[in-house]
Amino acid sequence: MKTLILIVTLFFSIVIIAQQEQPDNTKTYKKRVLESTEVDFLMSYYTQEGDNAAVTGGIGTEELTDVTPTIVVAIPLNDDDVLTIDGSVSAYTSASSSNVDPFDGNAPADPFVASSGASRNDVLVTFLANYSHSSDDRNTIWSVNGSVANEYDYFSLGFGGSYTRLFNEKNTEVSIKANVFLDEWNAIYPTELRDFSTFIKFDDESRNSYSLGLGFSQILSKKLQGSLSLDLVHQEGLLSTPFQRVQFADIADVVVDQFTFGDDIERLPDTRFKIALGGRLHYYINEVIALRTFYRYYTDDWGVNSHTASIEIPIKITDQFTIYPSYRFYTQTAADYFNEFNQHLSTQRFYTSDYDLSDFDANQYGFGIGYTDIFTKFHLWKFGLKNIDFRVRHYERNSGLRSILLSGGLSFVIE
Template sequence: MKRIPLLLALICAITVTAQEKLQDSILTYKKRVLESTEVDFLMSYYTQDGNNAAVTGGIGTEELTDITPTIVVSIPLNDDDVLTIDAGISAYTSASSSNVNPFDGDGPADPFVASSGASGKDVLATFSGTYSHSSEDRDDIWSANISLANEYDYFSVGFGGSYTKLFNEKNTEVSVNANVFLDTWNAIYPSELRDNPDFVPHSDESRNSYSVGFGFSQILTKKLQASLALDVIQQEGLLSTPFQRVQFADVADVVVQQFTYGDDIERLPDSRFKTAIGGRLHYYINEIFVVRTFYRYYTDDWGINSHTASIEIPIKITDRFTLYPSYRYYTQTAADYFAPFNQHLSTQEFYTSDYDLSDFDANQYGFGVSYTDIFANFHIWKFGLKTIDLRFNQYERSTGLSASIISGGFNFVMD
């Protein structure tokens, strides 16, 4: 009987110790930022056509197709850190850029007909890596990134980072990010200008871009969320495209076959300052409908001012399927240095006939569908299929450019 108090004391001690350990484990438990490795397989097919190719001075075919397969792998390094690797290629064929040398085809040179030259196709390879760290309470997130891009006449390296702070019970979020891109051209010039003794090639083929962005997001009610973003970009160096032609109104045209020689290449200032400010407003109507709206104003010191407005209305038709109808409107003023084919003067310092820098309006209509299985029942090896996304967008510009893009993505999560 004397042993009973001792036994009871021992049991109490064990119980208290177990309870303390349980409480400690509860207090120290935290949800991982990313539970397991995720892999995204992305693919897009883009096609366009128009009659204002900058390669041939603002007239000619703009026909282009592009296929872009990409893989994105997100790896949780521990509870707080995630490494994301993004690698892809962009393989395109371009009727307009083939006319960098319009005389290497089988038929007569014509700005509205593609030449068969090597410049008519290329592959852009891209790679980026991002490391992100979240604090214990998940209220602070730091990230750093590096990127590389390369194609036959262009190489780019970039790096940057960001910081995000959540507070007010995670209802408020502020962020800042900064990035630097250091680019180098391997300038390719129009064929008729390469042997012209009066032609002056670029002496500096580098381009540097520096950007800073600020973000603010606020959950206003249970159904309404708003965000604001400000981006500032400074670019320096070779900001024109070396193989884009310009014809002068005060210089006699030289026409060979059906092709008008360029009097010079596009020449633009060696600096550009850009500013964009925008906002988003998301409203949850009910379990079926959500409204997502966006607006952005852009301006730069080349004279371009633009407005972008878009709306998307996700429609949840079942627990697994959601539809995404969308519409986007865009309008911009022309750059100070833009003029159409054969309307520039040789006395001007800067000039371009690139219709991307012209005055135009554009409409984009889109539709998408997504499939989500939170249990990832379908498996390929050790990965379960979590989501499938398919999108189609049709783009129409007032200058006559028309483009279509089909994109899709498969998200897999490791068991």
């Protein structure tokens, strides 16, 4: 708590000092970075199903639903400075996490059936504040941010900043950003392992993440824009999920009802280093159609290598309406420590049956529609409607996992 108070105090002290140091520009006109306060009301609904739940060792139901309302408020503090506040609540119901204790319901324990216990529901609350400052010529932008997230078994505190510089009459842009996340688990273990004298619990339940991102963007012609990005992430601490089971092939199974007890929990190295290199090309074919492409290569020291490629084609139907068909392909190799249900050996040091770390291919098909009211003609009290956006995405893996994400938002200008 003392650390949280210190960081929050430091964050707002920077904001106050930055405002006090602004030069007197009353004699020279300049366009404000943000003319009026803007408010975004966002909502998403996510649902998935599959049969490879990590909580039960790589088999069992992966059914999950999540509803996330979000409010984002961007406030112009003066001509150059903007404070953005982002708050969200993620309420989910998970059939797999309910089986942390499969015996707390009224039905026989079964990895393919959700238990009716309290662990099947949870709420994640997230709060983020970002302060950004633009120079008089709008060629330099820097920002600082802080965030807090909390749910029943997890707490996260984050802070960071960014610096962006524009050159060549704003045709060239370079940026650097850095973030730190200090997380703390309240480790919840599978019910059958909690009282075993031979079961080894984690001594340190903290996890720290440090990220550095570099970006370069260039307008190549009147119709073509490209960008490159490099992201580096180092993590240390508890990188395993404490309630995910592993069953060993060289130890006899213990089965109650239809449920196979875990021989241990997932155990992974306490460090991980990730590298992601990406590129984008945006081509404006004409006033009606544009082409947005993206590619990213990812690798880490756990043995995971992946490729992501996507394309989106905004099509302007009218001056106000645009549709967004899209497609995304993803493929990755398995982590060195992954194996399927009941395939690991007790002599191994690290092991997981989490299919997020398996070898798989995935396809995502998307469609969206957006409405833009340039002159904010429609009003609700003092709120002038700026735009409406709705999107649907269907995702499927060759392992059998399928999901649908519905998301939408309303953006208003406070006049």
